[in-house]
Amino acid sequence: MTTATDITYRLPQERKLVTELPGPRSMEIGARRLAAVAAGVGSTVPVFATDADGGVIVDVDGNSLIDLGSGIAVTSVGASNSAVAAAVAEQAAHFTHTCFMVTPYEGYVAVAEKLNEITPGDFDKRTVLFNSGAEAVENAVKIARLSTRRNAVVTFDHAYHGRTNLTMAMTAKSMPYKRNFGPFAPEVYRMPMSYPYRDELGSDGVAAAKRAISMIEKQVGAETTAAIVIEPIQGEGGFIVPAPGFLSTLAEWCTAHRVLFIADEVQAGFARTGTWFACEQEGVEPDLITMAKGIAGGMPLSAVTGRADIMDTVHGGGLGGTYGGNPVACAAALAAIEQMESLDLCGRARHIETIITETLTATADELAGAGLPVIGDIRGRGAMIAVELVTPAEDGTATREPNPDLTAAAAKAALAQGVVALTCGTYGNVLRLLPPLVIGDDLLRDGLAVLCQAIKDNA
Numbered sequence: 001m002t003t004a005t006d007i008t009y010r011l012p013q014e015r016k017l018v019t020e021l022p023g024p025r026s027m028e029i030g031a032r033r034l035a036a037v038a039a040g041v042g043s044t045v046p047v048f049a050t051d052a053d054g055g056v057i058v059d060v061d062g063n064s065l066i067d068l069g070s071g072i073a074v075t076s077v078g079a080s081n082s083a084v085a086a087a088v089a090e091q092a093a094h095f096t097h098t099c100f101m102v103t104p105y106e107g108y109v110a111v112a113e114k115l116n117e118i119t120p121g122d123f124d125k126r127t128v129l130f131n132s133g134a135e136a137v138e139n140a141v142k143i144a145r146l147s148t149r150r151n152a153v154v155t156f157d158h159a160y161h162g163r164t165n166l167t168m169a170m171t172a173k174s175m176p177y178k179r180n181f182g183p184f185a186p187e188v189y190r191m192p193m194s195y196p197y198r199d200e201l202g203s204d205g206v207a208a209a210k211r212a213i214s215m216i217e218k219q220v221g222a223e224t225t226a227a228i229v230i231e232p233i234q235g236e237g238g239f240i241v242p243a244p245g246f247l248s249t250l251a252e253w254c255t256a257h258r259v260l261f262i263a264d265e266v267q268a269g270f271a272r273t274g275t276w277f278a279c280e281q282e283g284v285e286p287d288l289i290t291m292a293k294g295i296a297g298g299m300p301l302s303a304v305t306g307r308a309d310i311m312d313t314v315h316g317g318g319l320g321g322t323y324g325g326n327p328v329a330c331a332a333a334l335a336a337i338e339q340m341e342s343l344d345l346c347g348r349a350r351h352i353e354t355i356i357t358e359t360l361t362a363t364a365d366e367l368a369g370a371g372l373p374v375i376g377d378i379r380g381r382g383a384m385i386a387v388e389l390v391t392p393a394e395d396g397t398a399t400r401e402p403n404p405d406l407t408a409a410a411a412k413a414a415l416a417q418g419v420v421a422l423t424c425g426t427y428g429n430v431l432r433l434l435p436p437l438v439i440g441d442d443l444l445r446d447g448l449a450v451l452c453q454a455i456k457d458n459a
């Protein structure tokens with residue numbers, strides 16, 4: 001397996017603070033932002049980036065921060081991967097756009113061929129490219145509804161699928177994604193998720209699936225259901241890994257009732273969980289799979305790949321969009337996927353998982369031993385790991401009461417020390433680790449040490 005020592009970096013891989021955060025230049029730009037950018041766009045970090053490479057982001061004041069977020073699971077190969085940057089420059093120097101629906105180009109075809117190859121399922125496939133994850137999910141639902149001539153779409157509690165009207169309807173959490181943005185698209189039905197840490201069915205994935213199936217059959221009806229759409233590991237909802245058997249039991253039911261199984265791998269895909277796609281680890285071959293984020297090294301690109309006999313039911317001209325499969329994004333994707341292969345980033349993700357879980361587990365044990373059992377759960381796969389924080393009882397015994405205040409305080413304290421860590425979860429009580437897969441071991445360990453100390457200091 002490639003280790004980080006085989007990866008070369010353009011920037012020093014260090015955590016270095018030369019000002020308070022935000023520094024003076026960031027504050028200047030921050031004032032301009034207030035006067036120019038809509039207030040609805042939030043930002044986690046109050047500084048402005050000027051450079052990024054490997055596991056660091058450098059801000060306009062010269063601070064070098066450890067990036068444990070990868071821009072929300074996007075810059076897996078690094079935010080300025082040299083192969084991706086070269087491919088982008090080369091393509092842009094020739095043409096940035098012709099519109100594939102007008103004058104097509106090979107890059108789009110090559111990306112489609114690659115996605116058909118690396119996605120789960122040894123069957124004939126077809127791919128269509130878009131720009132964002134939500135756009136891919138929207139189109140996967142369009143394809144499913146057309147090919148089945150059914151309208152109902154089943155999603156799950158704690159799900160996140162996007163911010164467009166249909167994907168908001170599919171997303172579970174109201175704030176900040178949905179509140180007052182309705183009315184939402186009809187024919188979307190939400191079923192209980194397998195959330196082992198909080199589910200009374202715990203690690204019995206088959207029972208959890210049967211619970212959902214029973215509700216689908218009573219409340220929706222298989223014969224009116226076009227598709228089940230599910231994240232194999234739920235992202236924004238809190239890195240929820242369903243219990244073994246949950247996904248495969250759902251997939252089997254789908255097959256038996258001609259309901260399409262759509263895996264939303266926008267966040268879990270592209271080596272992030274230690275395999276190309278997370279559903280591989282459950283032995284599930286989805287009928288359609290949606291992809292984005294890590295696909296193109298930071299360039300905006302998304303995709304729907306699926307069984308050819310489903311994808312090709314759509315009439316000519318029924319799928320598209322002006323920028324879908326932009327040539328520069330396609331060049332970036334081919335380079336990024338090549339980097340994932342040549343650097344064995346699936347192997348690196350599994351290596352990162354070991355480092356993260358060992359470090360977090362040691363901290364959980366230390367805190368519990370000190371009568372502060374605030375780490376309720378450590379879960380995830382590969383470089384998609386979460387720690388769920390909870391509030392101990394007055395007498396110091398463990399509870400499962402979500403602790404969003406500690407979560408926010410720990411992330412804030414880590415940032416003040418130069419470590420960018422993201423939070424998530426239905427209850428706002430999950431710290432998530434999404435480092436670039438090219439981050440070096442030493443830098444990762446430094447970032448984890450800061451984050452764990454921030455949890456301990458605020459527990």
Ligand SMILES: Cc1ncc(COP(=O)(O)O)c(CNCCCC(=O)O)c1O
Nearest residue numbers: 132133134160161162231235264266267
């Ligand atoms: C599983 C899954 N499906 C779909 C999407 C949507 O992808 P877009 O590229 O953000 O549209 C996501 C995006 N997740 C990060 C959203 C960040 C935010 O907007 O606050 C996802 O994780």
